[in-house]
Structures are given as C-alpha cells and as structure tokens.
Amino acid sequence: MVSQRGQSLSKSSRLKPSRKPLYAVPAADIDALCEQSSSLLNSDVQGALKLAQAAYTASLERGDNAGLAKSLCAVAACHFRLSQYADAETEFTESHIGMGITYWNYGDYEKALETHLNAFALIKRIADKQKEAQLLTNIGTIYNQLGDHTSALKYHSACLELSRSLNDLVREANALNNLTYTYWQRGDVERSAESQRTCLELKRRIGDRRGEALSLINLSELEDHFGRSDAAAVALDAALSIVRDIGDQHTEARCLYAQGQLHLKHRRAQEALEPLSAALALAETVKAKPEQIDCLYALGDCYEQLHQLSSSLACYKRGFALEKELMQTKAAEKLQHLQSQFQVEQARRENERLEQELDLKRRSLQASALAITNKNEMLKAIRKSVVAIRLETGQKTRDQLISSLISRIDSHIDSERAWAAFEKDLSLINPDFLHTLAKRFPMLSPQELKICSLLREDIKTKQIALLLNLSPRTVEKHRENIRRAVLLDKDQSLSAFLASL
Numbered sequence: 001m002v003s004q005r006g007q008s009l010s011k012s013s014r015l016k017p018s019r020k021p022l023y024a025v026p027a028a029d030i031d032a033l034c035e036q037s038s039s040l041l042n043s044d045v046q047g048a049l050k051l052a053q054a055a056y057t058a059s060l061e062r063g064d065n066a067g068l069a070k071s072l073c074a075v076a077a078c079h080f081r082l083s084q085y086a087d088a089e090t091e092f093t094e095s096h097i098g099m100g101i102t103y104w105n106y107g108d109y110e111k112a113l114e115t116h117l118n119a120f121a122l123i124k125r126i127a128d129k130q131k132e133a134q135l136l137t138n139i140g141t142i143y144n145q146l147g148d149h150t151s152a153l154k155y156h157s158a159c160l161e162l163s164r165s166l167n168d169l170v171r172e173a174n175a176l177n178n179l180t181y182t183y184w185q186r187g188d189v190e191r192s193a194e195s196q197r198t199c200l201e202l203k204r205r206i207g208d209r210r211g212e213a214l215s216l217i218n219l220s221e222l223e224d225h226f227g228r229s230d231a232a233a234v235a236l237d238a239a240l241s242i243v244r245d246i247g248d249q250h251t252e253a254r255c256l257y258a259q260g261q262l263h264l265k266h267r268r269a270q271e272a273l274e275p276l277s278a279a280l281a282l283a284e285t286v287k288a289k290p291e292q293i294d295c296l297y298a299l300g301d302c303y304e305q306l307h308q309l310s311s312s313l314a315c316y317k318r319g320f321a322l323e324k325e326l327m328q329t330k331a332a333e334k335l336q337h338l339q340s341q342f343q344v345e346q347a348r349r350e351n352e353r354l355e356q357e358l359d360l361k362r363r364s365l366q367a368s369a370l371a372i373t374n375k376n377e378m379l380k381a382i383r384k385s386v387v388a389i390r391l392e393t394g395q396k397t398r399d400q401l402i403s404s405l406i407s408r409i410d411s412h413i414d415s416e417r418a419w420a421a422f423e424k425d426l427s428l429i430n431p432d433f434l435h436t437l438a439k440r441f442p443m444l445s446p447q448e449l450k451i452c453s454l455l456r457e458d459i460k461t462k463q464i465a466l467l468l469n470l471s472p473r474t475v476e477k478h479r480e481n482i483r484r485a486v487l488l489d490k491d492q493s494l495s496a497f498l499a500s501l
Contacts, residue, residue, distance in 0.1 A: 030055050030067040037074045049078035069098030093122040113142045133162045149185045173202035193222045213239040253282035269305035293323050456498040
C-alpha cells in the first residue's frame with residue numbers, strides 16, 4: 001500500500017517552535033501564565049497581554065505546540081479586549097490550528113478535525129489564502145486517518161486547486177502526494193499513479209531531493225502493482241542513491257525497507273534479508289521506532305519463508321515488545337495531555353465561579369449602598385417633618401415625645417452598624433484594600449479611608465454624602481485632601497487610581 005507514514009499536519013508560521021528547545025519554563029508554568037492572563041482580562045488588559053506574550057515566548061522555547069495554542073488564544077483574547085479585532089482573529093485561528101496539531105499528535109483525530117474545521121471557518125473571514133491551503137491539507141490528512149477518504153479527496157483536491165492559483169509549487173507537490181494516497185485508498189490506482197508522477201516532476205523542478213526520493217519509493221509500489229517489478233526496483237535504486245547522497249538516514253531506512261518488501265512479495269526471502277537488516281540498523285541509529293517495528297515484522301516474515309522459525313519468532317517478539325512500548329508512551333502522553341486539559345478546565349470553571357461570586361457581591365454591595373442611602377434620605381425627611389411639627393405646637397408633653405423621637409432618628413442616621421455591614425461587603429470584594437491604603441498613606445483620616453472605599457467602587461459624591469451623612473461639599477473637600485495625600489495630578493482619575501491598588 002502506498003504509505004501515508006511521515007505525513008504530519010502543517011504548522012502555522014506563528015506556531016513554529018525554536019529548533020533548540022531550552023525547556024527553561026515548565027509546561028505547568030506556561031498554563032499558570034495563561035490562567036493569570038485570563039484572570040486579569042477584566043481589570044488590567046495590558047498586564048494580561050504581557051503575561052500571555054510571556055507564555056507564548058516560553059512555549060516557543062520549549063517547542064510546545066499545546067502551550068503555543070493556549071498562549072495564542074490568551075493573546076487573542078487580550079487583543080479582542082483592546083479592540084484589535086484583526087490581530088485577534090488571526091491569533092484565534094492559529095490557536096485552533098495549534099490545538100488541532102496537538103490533538104493529532106496525541107491520536108485524538110476527532111478532536112483534531114473539530115478544531116481544524118473551526119479554524120477553517122475563521123480563516124474564511126481573514127481571507128489568508130496560504131493559511132487556507134494549509135488547513136485544507138491538514139483537514140484532508142485527518143479525514144484520511146479517520147478512514148473517510150471521500151471527504152479527504154474533497155479537501156486535498158481543493159488544496160491542489162488553490163495551490164496552483166497561488167503558484168505555490170511546494171504546496172502543489174504536497175497536495176499531489178496526498179492525493180496519491182487518497183486515490184489509492186479509494187481503489188483508483190490509475191489516478192494515484194498519475195498524481196505521484198506529477199508530484200515527482202514538481203519535486204525535481206523545485207529541487208526537493210528528499211521529496212524526490214520519497215516520491216520514487218511510492219512510485220515503486222505503484223509500478224509493482226501494475227506488474228512492473230523491474231521498474232519498481234529501478235525506482236528504489238534511484239531513491240537510495242539520492243538519500244545516500246544527501247545523508248538522510250531516516251529516508252534511507254525507509255528505502256531499504258521498501259526494497260526488502262519488494263523481494264518478500266516475490267518470494268525472494270534470501271535477497272530480502274540484507275536490505276531489511278540494514279534498514280533495521282539505520283532505524284535504530286536514528287531512533288525511528290515505527291520504522292524499527294516495520295523492519296522487525298518484515299524480518300520475521302522473511303525468516304518464516306526461510307523456515308528459520310526461532311529467528312522469525314525472535315523478530316516478532318522484539319517487534320511486538322517495541323510496538324507495546326511505543327503504544328504505552330503514546331498512551332502516557334495522551335493521558336498527560338488529558339490531565340492537563342482537565343486541570344485547565346477545572347481552573348477555568350473555578351475562575352468563572354469566582355467571577356460570578358464577585359459579581360454577585362458587587363450587586364449586593366450596590367443594593368446595600370442604595371438601601372442605606374434610601375434609609376438616610378427617608379429619616380432626614382421624617383426628621384424635618386417632626387421638627388416642623390414641634391415648632392408649630394407648644395404642648396410640653398408632645399414636645400418631649402418629639403424630642404425623644406428626633407434623638408432616636410438621629411441615632412439611626414449616624415448608626416455605625418449600617419456602615420459596619422456595608423464595610424463587610426466591601427472587605428469581601430477588596431479584602432486588603434483598606435489595610436494597604438492606610439499603610440501607604442497614613443495621613444488619610446478614617447473618614448477619608450471610607451470615602452476611598454466608596455470611590456473605588458465608582459460610587460458618586462452625592463451618594464457618598466448620603467451614605468456617610470455628610471454634605472456633598474464636605475465629601476468634595478475630603479476628595480481634595482485624598483488627591484493631595486496620594487500625589488495625584490489633576491488630569492488623573494482618583495477612582496481609577498484607587499481601583500488599581
């Protein structure tokens with residue numbers, strides 16, 4: 001079968017990791033930076049952007065695709081809040097692509113497809129044809145992996161058409177190579193061979209020697225399928241000459257494996273031993289475990305044809321053990337990824353819960369402020385009325401009762417219990433605010449500290465006057481004292497300054 005091995009999903013230009021991962025910042029710290037960025041979005045967008053960009057830089061240094069995807073999403077969220085919508089859309093798209101590649105690497109092809117289709121919907125709005133072609137390639141490759149070769153054909157054909165309109169020969173050649181595999185899977189061998197021959201011409205034209213060798217390996221299998229085994233052997237010899245010339249041991253191992261398989265298919269087990277053994281040695285040198293597994297199983301078949309059953313069994317056992325090890329490694333990586341995703345989701349939900357709780361407390365605080373304001377206004381009105389009644393009557397007993405009532409009303413207006421309850425709500429929202437403020441600016445009076453708490457919540461001067469039973473002019477004087485104490489310029493907002501503490 002024409003091989004799809006070696007295919008990987010194309011990365012966005014923003015998602016290319018550095019060639020030398022520094023591993024300076026652990027993945028957990030990258031997640032933490034993204035979470036901190038998210039928590040600052042509502043209060044300090046520039047600070048959130050710096051954290052998101054730090055996470056992106058750290059992900060580049062690690063070569064961490066998942067980290068790149070998360071950090072780009074965080075950067076995009078900041079740019080969206082800053083009304084930089086074009087940047088945000090591009091970054092959201094690249095984030096989806098990066099996460100799709102991560103899912104692909106972990107073998108979660110359904111999720112990889114979902115995120116890539118989301119990115120494809122976004123890319124249409126950006127009108128970036130190069131990225132559109134990249135996504136068409138990736139989506140087609142994922143569909144092939146899922147066994148939906150009809151959908152794969154649709155996307156790879158669209159990529160070929162778009163690449164030709166862009167005069168992008170490299171992507172056109174890759175699209176033709178992908179179509180080779182797709183047509184083969186659909187049983188259309190003639191179209192598969194036609195695509196691969198055109199691909200080979202383009203690889204030679206653009207000077208991609210490794211790509212030329214891989215194309216020759218695929219063509220050798222097609223030639224053999226058509227009964228032209230001599231032509232298949234010639235193609236493999238040509239491929240082997242190229243990879244040895246450029247020093248590509250990984251592709252040399254694949255070429256030697258293909259030579260061994262050609263001999264095996266035609267029951268030439270003895271001739272197959274040499275290239276398969278050489279392929280295994282090279283695969284071990286370059287630590288290419290999938291190729292090692294293929295070579296070991298092929299050698300097992302080879303020894304079985306030669307009736308050397310103990311050698312055959314030994315190769316099968318080694319191949320099975322290596323395959324099991326590779327599967328366990330992939331399973332562990334996927335489990336780690338899922339755990340990371342679970343922790344991120346938990347943190348996101350906890351952040352949402354805290355945001356909702358904080359919003360509820362703020363609404364409660366506003367309601368409390370309004371209730372105190374209404375109560376004080378009502379009591380002042382009653383007091384005014386009672387005073388008027390007392391002035392109009394001269395009865396001694398009534399005078400005494402009314403005086404007593406006025407005293408009681410005055411005590412309610414000045415009640416510290418109402419403020420204590422209100423201050424408790426404030427402390428739930430800003431637990432350290434008053435302590436920090438008093439420590440930094442010890443010249444502020446207790447009354448001015450109260451006014452600062454209210455200003456921080458964007459409560460207006462008139463409402464503060466009612467809450468604290470002061471005149472608006474007195475509140476204004478306190479505001480002037482506060483501005484002087486904190487050394488604030490005239491053009492700076494006092495409420496914004498207090499909110500930043």
